[in-house]
Amino acid sequence: MLQPVAQIAMPGAAVRFDYQSLDSGANRLYISHMDAGHIVVFDVQAERVVDTVGGLPRVTGVLAVPDLGRVYASVSGNQVVAVINDTTLQVIAQIGPIGFPDGLAYAPAQQKIYVSDESGGGELVIDGRANRAVTTIPIGGRAGNTVYDAGSGCILVAVQNQNQIVVIDPRSDRMVSQFSPVNASFPHGLLVDAQRRLLFVANYNSASLSVLDLRTLRVLASQPLGTGPDVLAFDPVWRRLYVASESGVVSVFTELDTALVAEGSLTIPYAHTVATDPRSHLIYLALQDVGGGQPMLWIMTGTPPAPSGPVQTRAVPFEPPALAFGHAAGF
Numbered sequence: 243m244l245q246p247v248a249q250i251a252m253p254g255a256a257v258r259f260d261y262q263s264l265d266s267g268a269n270r271l272y273i274s275h276m277d278a279g280h281i282v283v284f285d286v287q288a289e290r291v292v293d294t295v296g297g298l299p300r301v302t303g304v305l306a307v308p309d310l311g312r313v314y315a316s317v318s319g320n321q322v323v324a325v326i327n328d329t330t331l332q333v334i335a336q337i338g339p340i341g342f343p344d345g346l347a348y349a350p351a352q353q354k355i356y357v358s359d360e361s362g363g364g365e366l367v368i369d370g371r372a373n374r375a376v377t378t379i380p381i382g383g384r385a386g387n388t389v390y391d392a393g394s395g396c397i398l399v400a401v402q403n404q405n406q407i408v409v410i411d412p413r414s415d416r417m418v419s420q421f422s423p424v425n426a427s428f429p430h431g432l433l434v435d436a437q438r439r440l441l442f443v444a445n446y447n448s449a450s451l452s453v454l455d456l457r458t459l460r461v462l463a464s465q466p467l468g469t470g471p472d473v474l475a476f477d478p479v480w481r482r483l484y485v486a487s488e489s490g491v492v493s494v495f496t497e498l499d500t501a502l503v504a505e506g507s508l509t510i511p512y513a514h515t516v517a518t519d520p521r522s523h524l525i526y527l528a529l530q531d532v533g534g535g536q537p538m539l540w541i542m543t544g545t546p547p548a549p550s551g552p553v554q555t556r557a558v559p560f561e562p563p564a565l566a567f568g569h570a571a572g573f
Contacts, residue, residue: 243494243505243506243508243544243545244492244494244508244525244542244543244544245542245543245544246540246541246542247524247541247542247543248289248540248541249532249538249539249540249541250284250289250290250291250538250539250541251536251537251538252273252275252282252291252528252536252537252538252539253275253280253282253291253294253537254275254278254280254282254294254537255277255278255537256530256531256535256536256537257275257276257277257278257530257537258275258276258277258512258530259273259274259275259276259512259515259528259529259530259537260274260275260276260301260302260303260304260515261274261302261303261304261305261345261473261515262274262304262473262515262516262517262526262528263304263305263306263313263517264286264306264517264518264519265306265308265313265328266519266520266521267308268306268308268328269285269286269287269288270283270284270285270286270292270306270328271283271284271285271286271517271519271526272284272304272306272313273304273515273517273526273528273539274301274302274303274304274315274515275294275301275528275537276300276301276302277300277530278537279296279297279298279299279300279301279319280294280295280296280297280298280301281294281295281298281301281304281313281315281326282294282528282539283295283331284526284539286519286522286524286526289541293331295313295315295326295331295333297333298315298317298319298320298324298333299317299318299319299320300317300318300319301315301316301317301318301319301324302316302318302342302343302344303315303316303343303344303345303346303357303358304316304346305346305347305348305355306328307348307355307370308328309348309350309353310353310370310371311327311328311329312325312326312327312328312370313325313326313328314326314346314355314357314368316343316344316345316346316357316358317336317343318342318343318344320336320338321338321339321340321341321342321343322336322337322338322339322340322343323336323337323338323340323343323346323355323357323366323368324336325337325373334373335373337366337368337373337374337375338366338375340357340359340363340366340378341359341360341361341362341363342359342360342361343357343358343359343360343366344357344358344359344360344385344386344387344388345357345358345385345386345387345388345389345432346358346388347388347389347390347397348370348390349390349395349397349412350390351395351412352412352413353369353370353371354367354368354369354370354376354412354415355367355368355370356368356388356390356397356399356410356412357388358385358386358387358388358399359378359384359385360384360385360386360402361384362383362384362385362403363378364378364379364380364381365378365379365381365385365388365397365399365410366378367379367412367415376415377415379410379415379416379417380417381399381401381408381410381417381420382401382404382406382408382420383401383402383403383404383406384401384402384403385399385400385401385402386399386400386401386402386428386429386430386431386432386446387399387400387430387431387432388400388432389432389433389434390434391434391436391441391456392434392436393434393436393437393439393456394409394456395411395412395413396409396410396411396412396418397409397410397412398410398432398434398441399432400429400430400431400432400443401420401429402428402429402430402446403428404422405422405423405426405427405428405429406420406421406422406426406429407420407421407422407423407426407429407432407441407443408420409421421459423443423452423454423459423461424452424460424461425445425448425450425452425461425464426443426445426452427445427446427447427448427450428445428446428447428448429443429444429445429446429452430444430445430446430471430472431443431444431446431471431472431473431474431485432444432474433474433475433476433483434456435476435478435497437478438497438499438500439455439456439457440453440454440455440456440462440497440500441453441454441456442454442474442476442483442485444467444471444472444474444485445471446470446471446472449466449467449468449469449470449471449487450464450465450466450467450471451464451465451466451467451471451485451493451495451502452464453465453500453502455500462500462501463501463502465493465495465502465504466493467485467487467491467493468485468486468487468488468489468490468491468492468493468507468509469487469488469489469491470487470488470489470514471485471486471487471488471493472486472487472488472514472515473485473486473514473515473516474486474516475516475517475518475525476518477518477520477523478520479520479523480496480520480523480544480546480547481496481497481498481547482494482495482496482497482505482518482523482544482547483495483496483497483502484516484518484525485516486513486514486515486516486527487513487514488514489509489514490509490510490511490512490513490514491507491508491509491513492507492508492509492510492513492516492527493506493507494506494507494544496547505544505545510527510529510532510540511529511531511532512529512530512531512532513527513529513540515527515528523543523544523546524541524542524543525541525542525543525544526539526540526541526542527539527540527542
């Protein structure tokens with residue numbers, strides 16, 4: 243199912259990694275080495291580490307925004323978001339305070355960055371042009387991941403302790419709706435397939451993946467995952483979804499229309515963060531220790547979908563049901 247093609251030694255101590263973010267235009271993968279307090283900059287074409295960005299204690303989320311020439315990093319140790327110039331790799335601003343910054347998302351039309359606060363302090367909004375905080379949006383609980391939905395132009399946030407997903411309109415920076423998926427259980431990881439209007443939700447407590455139709459907000463399916471599901475990655479060309487868990491289980495699914503077919507899973511110690519490059523279809527697993535106290539980046543390859551595989555469909559505009567979004571006119 244997944245086969246290793248390279249194993250690259252990583253700088254720093256054999257401690258926890260967290261999120262990853264790919265800038266395909268620059269062929270760079272930014273990897274948050276959380277407990278080492280730095281971001282590793284990896285060239286996916288040359289398959290080598292090209293630099294690190296240090297001074298980022300307990301860095302969690304990382305997001306490359308080529309549109310702005312910036313990389314954003316959630317620095318939970320300093321309770322700020324660091325803004326990094328993607329050419330010089332220098333920190334040019336630190337924005338906060340925020341209790342425990344984690345997931346990040348970018349709304350391109352408004353050029354704003356949205357940051358989860360796992361401590362429950364609300365969603366921090368950053369003006370990407372001015373490098374300043376705009377506001378903090380109350381969301382009623384502790385935020386897990388935050389994602390941008392290109393189909394609706396909105397930001398979706400998992401409110402873990404409320405078992406809810408909230409919807410933020412970046413035009414007004416207001417929460418315009420909230421909904422509770424059936425069987426939600428501490429939803430943490432989120433990923434949107436905007437073309438097919440699907441939302442994938444990793445439920446941390448129940449170790450399950452929920453597949454939601456964003457047009458109806460119905461849960462279409464549920465799939466078992468490894469214990470403590472955390473980070474999701476999606477290859478939109480192969481329609482392949484990867485979910486990595488704190489237990490080291492990496493679950494692989496293929497999207498067939500609105501169905502999700504389980505391809506299998508494998509267990510690798512510390513494999514709770516995953517990224518994929520849809521150009522090469524390679525998978526990247528940052529592992530804190532695979533033996534001998536050496537952090538590694540494992541590069542994996544998968545099996546292409548069958549020729550008769552995923553059906554191509556056109557993008558469908560987001561048409562929220564009146565009951566769920568009735569008070570958000572114009573959304």
